[in-house]
Structure formats: structure tokens, C-alpha cells
Amino acid sequence: MAQNNVDRYKLVVIGGSAGSLDIMLRIVADLPIHSPASFVIVLHRKSGQPSVLTALLADKTKLPVKDVEDKEPILPGTIYVAPCDYHLLLEEDHTFSLDVSEKVHYSRPSIDVTFESAAPLYKDALVGILLSGANADGAEGMKAIAQHGGFTIVQQPDTAEIGYMPQQALNIMAASRVLDGLEISHFLHELLSAETPTGLHH
Amino acid sequence: MIRDEDLNLLIEELFSLYGYDFSNYAKASLRRRVNRLMVVDRFPSFAELLHRVKRDPDYLTRVVEEFTVNVTEMFRDPGLFRTIRETVLPVLATRPFIRIWHAGCATGEEVYSMAILLEEANLLHKSLLYATDLNPSVIENIKRGIFPMSQMKLYSENYILSGGKQDFSSYYTAKYDWAKFDERLKTKMIVATHNLVSDRSFNEFGLIFCRNVLIYFDKHLQDRVLTLFDSSLEKLGFLVLGARENIRFSGIAGKFRQLDNKEKIWRKIM
Numbered sequence: 001m002a003q004n005n006v007d008r009y010k011l012v013v014i015g016g017s018a019g020s021l022d023i024m025l026r027i028v029a030d031l032p033i034h035s036p037a038s039f040v041i042v043l044h045r046k047s048g049q050p051s052v053l054t055a056l057l058a059d060k061t062k063l064p065v066k067d068v069e070d071k072e073p074i075l076p077g078t079i080y081v082a083p084c085d086y087h088l089l090l091e092e093d094h095t096f097s098l099d100v101s102e103k104v105h106y107s108r109p110s111i112d113v114t115f116e117s118a119a120p121l122y123k124d125a126l127v128g129i130l131l132s133g134a135n136a137d138g139a140e141g142m143k144a145i146a147q148h149g150g151f152t153i154v155q156q157p158d159t160a161e162i163g164y165m166p167q168q169a170l171n172i173m174a175a176s177r178v179l180d181g182l183e184i185s186h187f188l189h190e191l192l193s194a195e196t197p198t199g200l201h202h
Numbered sequence: 203m204i205r206d207e208d209l210n211l212l213i214e215e216l217f218s219l220y221g222y223d224f225s226n227y228a229k230a231s232l233r234r235r236v237n238r239l240m241v242v243d244r245f246p247s248f249a250e251l252l253h254r255v256k257r258d259p260d261y262l263t264r265v266v267e268e269f270t271v272n273v274t275e276m277f278r279d280p281g282l283f284r285t286i287r288e289t290v291l292p293v294l295a296t297r298p299f300i301r302i303w304h305a306g307c308a309t310g311e312e313v314y315s316m317a318i319l320l321e322e323a324n325l326l327h328k329s330l331l332y333a334t335d336l337n338p339s340v341i342e343n344i345k346r347g348i349f350p351m352s353q354m355k356l357y358s359e360n361y362i363l364s365g366g367k368q369d370f371s372s373y374y375t376a377k378y379d380w381a382k383f384d385e386r387l388k389t390k391m392i393v394a395t396h397n398l399v400s401d402r403s404f405n406e407f408g409l410i411f412c413r414n415v416l417i418y419f420d421k422h423l424q425d426r427v428l429t430l431f432d433s434s435l436e437k438l439g440f441l442v443l444g445a446r447e448n449i450r451f452s453g454i455a456g457k458f459r460q461l462d463n464k465e466k467i468w469r470k471i472m
Contacts, residue, residue: 089230
């Protein structure tokens with residue numbers, strides 16, 4: 001039976017490291033324009049460099065793309081990018097807060113920090129996606145999302161440019177879906193659209 | 203992750219026993235700090251952490267240290283320092299006396315950066331740099347002026363990007379793993395503990411730095427502290443915040459104007 005997913009998912013968090021940029025851009029390009037969900041992107045990148053990521057993403061979509069500022073409200077239909085050199089956290093009043101505490105898995109922003117902060121707030125209204133990377137960041141975060149009833153998608157390690165990061169997640173949690181990088185954007189589009197996506201028995 | 207009621211209990215105890223008020227700190231970040239403390243100091247349960255906090259006043263230093271994050275670097279955000287060099291200092295130079303407040307300065311890298319800028323602009327002799335932090339242990343470091351040698355490559359790069367023309371290594375003496383900064387840089391520094399949550403303004407300043415401190419506060423406390431800065435700034439004084447901070451949503455927004463180049467520097471216009 002077709003189930004209405006349009007309002008079900010309020011937040012989609014996407015984490016990636018080395019080798020994830022292309023998939024990330026593809027996912028953003030395929031996001032449904034009228035989705036009421038908010039999107040948060042945590043991508044490891046060289047610290048200290050001004051963010052070109054926001055501009056790259058903005059090129060791919062009509063949705064507004066923002067480099068997060070402290071205490072910014074989390075709005076629907078908006079893509080938020082975790083800024084370089086800060087951890088990105090979510091507060092109960094649906095605002096972001098930032099933190100420059102020690103790196104986690106050599107990373108700031110850390111995927112774990114954002115995912116673990118989002119999981120208890122959004123529970124089953126959360127979708128977590130973990131992509132390619134050479135680092136163990138994100139595994140604990142994905143586990144937390146799963147434990148709070150969120151929907152989890154892990155990039156198939158074999159098809160990732162660097163399979164280490166998604167594999168680390170799969171070692172400690174059971175993902176709702178393990179997908180080829182190229183399938184993720186299509187699947188997410190369906191997941192956020194009115195009809196239950198093909199092959200989704202959730 | 204620690205439960206909300208436990209976090210609140212700890213906050214209450216820290217206030218009633220020691221007068222440190224963390225109740226308006228941003229919760230998501232504070233929760234992580236407590237979790238980290240429990241892992242690093244190996245508390246098997248929250249009850250044992252709470253017990254230690256109540257019974258061992260010496261442990262408080264450690265808690266405050268862990269709760270207040272002390273990550274900083276010299277000439278962090280070099281573009282900002284370039285703007286201070288090129289736009290802010292020429293304005294301050296016209297005044298007979300320059301008072302600068304580094305609020306929440308942690309281990310003082312920013313204060314030394316500023317002293318270097320002032321010296322290069324030939325203004326250090328008529329300046330005073332007030333360096334304050336909540337955490338008594340980190341500010342000891344400012345008085346020593348000793349920083350890890352391993353950071354000097356980064357600081358030197360930052361310094362050059364900020365418009366520095368000297369050889370950065372001329373400002374310190376290297377000894378093993380440490381760099382000791384020139385004594386003359388600290389002759390104009392006044393170092394003290396100051397709690398932005400509970401302490402008042404103590405002077406009028408031409409320039410106030412408070413970078414990556416407000417992010418640890420909730421909106422209510424941010425607003426209070428920004429009001430404190432407003433009342434501590436001279437007319438046409440400058441307020442400098444962290445790279446992802448903004449006064450946009452605060453009560454003082456209307457009294458300040460951000461510099462045109464969009465660096466996080468606001469000028470008090472009324």
C-alpha cells in the first residue's frame with residue numbers, strides 16, 4: 001500500500017569524506033524541489049580553506065544552500081552545509097549550534113557529532129546517509145540514527161571510491177538500505193516523494 | 203549520551219556549590235562535554251561523576267576546563283586580521299589611548315597576534331590589551347607566553363596571509379618543542395579571570411574580541427553578553443566575533459554596522 005512519505009521525513013543528514021563529492025553533488029541535484037525536509041551536509045575537507053563546497057552545491061539545485069551560522073533556525077526545503085573547522089550540532093528548539101571542540105576521528109566537522117546530535121531529536125523523521133571515505137567517522141552516528149528509529153542508507157563499500165568509511169558503519173549497524181552510489185540519489189528522491197519508492201518495504 | 207535530567211542536575215550542583223552558572227550554555231554542546239569528561243576520566247556512571255564533583259572541590263578546575271573549550275590559534279582567520287591591520291588600526295591610531303578587550307581569550311594566541319599587529323603599526327606603546335577568560339588555568343599560559351613549536355609553521359603562514367611583512371620567527375625564541383614569545387609583547391597585557399555569564403563590564407574599549415565563545419551560549423545568554431559588550435564599547439568602537447557568529451538575531455543589531463567586506467567586525471554606530 002502506498003504510504004505518504006512527503007511529510008514523514010523532516011531531516012536528511014548526509015556524511016561523506018574522501019571520494020564522496022561526486023555522489024554528494026548528484027544527490028543534491030536530484031532532491032525534490034518541493035520537499036518540506038531540511039538537509040544537512042557534513043563533508044570532510046581541508047580546514048582553513050574558504051568553502052567552495054557551498055557554491056558547488058548551489059550550482060546543482062534550486063533549493064537554497066547555506067553555510068551554517070551559529071543559532072540559525074533549521075528551515076524546511078533548505079540545504080545546510082557544516083562549515084569548515086566547526087562541529088555542527090542541532091538544538092531542541094530547531095536551531096543549529098556550532099562548536100570548536102577537539103576533532104573527532106581527526107575531523108571537524110565530524111559526521112558522528114552531527115548525526116548523534118540529530119538522532120534523538122528527529123527520531124524516525126530522520127534519514128541518515130553515509131558515503132565514501134577513508135576514515136571511521138560516521139559509523140557511530142549511523143548507529144545512533146538507527147537506534148532512534150531513523151532510516152539509514154549506506155553506500156555499498158564495493159562501489160565507493162573508498163569503501164572504508166561505509167564498511168565501518170556496516171560493521172556495527174544494520175542499514176535500512178545498502179546502495180550503489182549511483183542509486184542513492186534516485187532512491188532518496190523517491191523516499192521523499194509522495195509514493196512509496198519501488199522496492200521499499202519499510 | 204547523558205540524560206537531560208542528569209545534565210540539569212549537574213548544572214544545578216555546579217552553580218549551588220561553586221557559583222559557576224552553565225544553565226544558559228547551548229545544551230547540545232554541553233551534553234557532549236559531559237560525555238567526553240565521563241569517557242576521558244573513566245566514570246562508570248553519571249552518579250560517580252556527580253559524586254566526585256560534590257566531594258572534591260579540586261576537581262572543579264578540571265570540569266571547568268573541559269566545559270569551556272580552549273581551541274585557538276594565532277592569526278586565526280587571517281583575512282580578519284588583515285582587515286584589522288588595514289581598516290581598524292588606522293582608526294584607532296587617531297586616539298590618544300587604545301584599550302582592547304579579548305573576552306574569553308583561552309590560552310591567549312589571539313592576544314599575542316594583536317600585540318604583534320599593534321607593534322608593527324607602532325601603536326603598542328599607547329595600547330592596553332585586557333585578556334580575560336573564565337578558566338584560571340589557561341590564562342596562566344598568557345603570562346608565560348610559551349606556545350608549542352609544532353604550531354609555528356601554521357601561525358607563520360597565517361601571519362603572512364594577514365599582511366605580515368616580518369620574519370615571523372623573529373617574534374619568538376625556539377627552545378626544544380616550545381616557542382617563547384618576546385617579553386616586550388606582553389608588557390601591555392593585563393590578564394584576569396572574568397566570567398561573561400556573571401561578571402560585569404570593567405572598562406570602556408575601542409575594540410572587543412569575542413570569537414567562538416558565544417557559540418557555546420544559548421540565544422538568551424548571547425543577547426545578554428552582547429549587551430554587555432555594547433555597554434563596554436566606546437562610541438564608534440569595534441566588535442569582532444568568530445567566523446560563523448552573527449549579531450543579526452540579537453537586541454544590539456540595530457546599533458551596529460558590519461564592515462563592508464563582510465568580515466565579522468561590527469562598528470558601534472549609536
